[in-house]
Structure formats: structure tokens, C-alpha cells
Amino acid sequence: DADVTQTPRNRITKTGKRIMLECSQTKGHDRMYWYRQDPGLGLRLIYYSFDVKDINKGEISDGYSVSRQAQAKFSLSLESAIPNQTALYFCATSGIPAPGTAQETQYFGPGTRLLVL
């Protein structure tokens, strides 16, 4: 979905290096998410943010940090990369549910393929 972009699309790094993955969206959504995808495990939530001042840990936040620089930007950092962080990383966005509902649809970026050597 061109409305959600991720940079870089591919990255190779070495153990111990700090790297940042960036996500930008033009959908005007308040909510943004970072997931990692591993074969056989599906997508697992790393961090999510419901607005610029709101950051929440997901199920696998250890070893990661995030920054919500603006409504449209949400970056994921690996402070000291390790090989088991090799994965496909997805950013997603969603709008605020309509009053009286809690449903939402998430829109995904194209993914960043990260290899940690």
C-alpha cells in the first residue's frame, strides 16, 4: 500500500550495530504499529502508538525501541542488533474507531527485510 512507506526495504547489518527502520504514512491515521514476521510464527507486535504522545509495548518489545516523531512517522530502533532479530519487519497504521465501536482495519507497509550477521 503506497500510503504506508518503509525505509530501507532491505538491510544487512552486523551484530552489535545500532540501526533504525523508518515508517511514514499519508493516510492521516493516528495509530501506528511495528510487527515482525518470522516463518511459522506469523506477525508479532513489537510496539504500538495511538498518538504522538502515546507509546506502548507489544508482546516482543525487548531489544527494540521506538520513536513517534510526528503523526505520520514512527521509527523502530535496534539498539544493539543480534542475529535472532533477523526477520521481516512491518509497519502498519489504523484510524480511530467510530464512536460505539472498537473495530479497526490496519494498513501495512511493504516491509523491511533485515539480516543481522
Add this chain to the structure above:
Amino acid sequence: AQSVAQPEDQVNVAEGNPLTVKCTYSVSGNPYLFWYVQYPNRGLQFLLKYITGDNLVKGSYGFEAEFNKSQTSFHLKKPSALVSDSALYFCAVRPEYGNKLVFGAGTILRVKS
């Protein structure tokens, strides 16, 4: 805690035949259920969702899914498969008053001509 099971790693079907991709879930309270599709080298794309109302939900590309509360299932179906339907399919669930989607492990669908 909520969870999603997709019992089949891969489903193979001949073009023109009906297809079913299975999904069962566990959640407290009413579920919100989603299906997403991932084509090679692409992000996930939304297919359809069940929030409330009719148990049979119609979505993109001719797909539909049936919500069965007693069996806690939300199977994805299509009456006639196309080769271009070959992709990785994810089922996801969120409780009515929760904030987070939980995804299944995914099912690879292969449609052969």
C-alpha cells in the same frame, strides 16, 4: 489472552475448485475477526472482517468468510480458485474492547492450473 490457530501450513487446490483456509480463535468476549493476504515481497493487504451482523462476510477478490460462534471459527472461502490467489493468508482476532490484533501463523495457498 486471545489466540488464533491456522491448522494448515499449506493448502493446495486446483484452479476452478473451491478453496477453504481454516481459522479458529480464542478470545474473551465478542471477537473482531480479520483476514489478510500477503503476496510475495509485499505487505499485508486487508481482505475482509467480521464485526457483527451476518455470519457470512464478503470481501475483496471474491473471497468470503463464515463466522461460527459455537465452533469459534472464521474460515476463509472462495467458490472458484484462481492461480493468482496463490499467496500467504493470515487470520487475526481482536477482542471487542481490546487494542491489539493477534495474528495466526499464516497459511500458504497454492493454486495450480
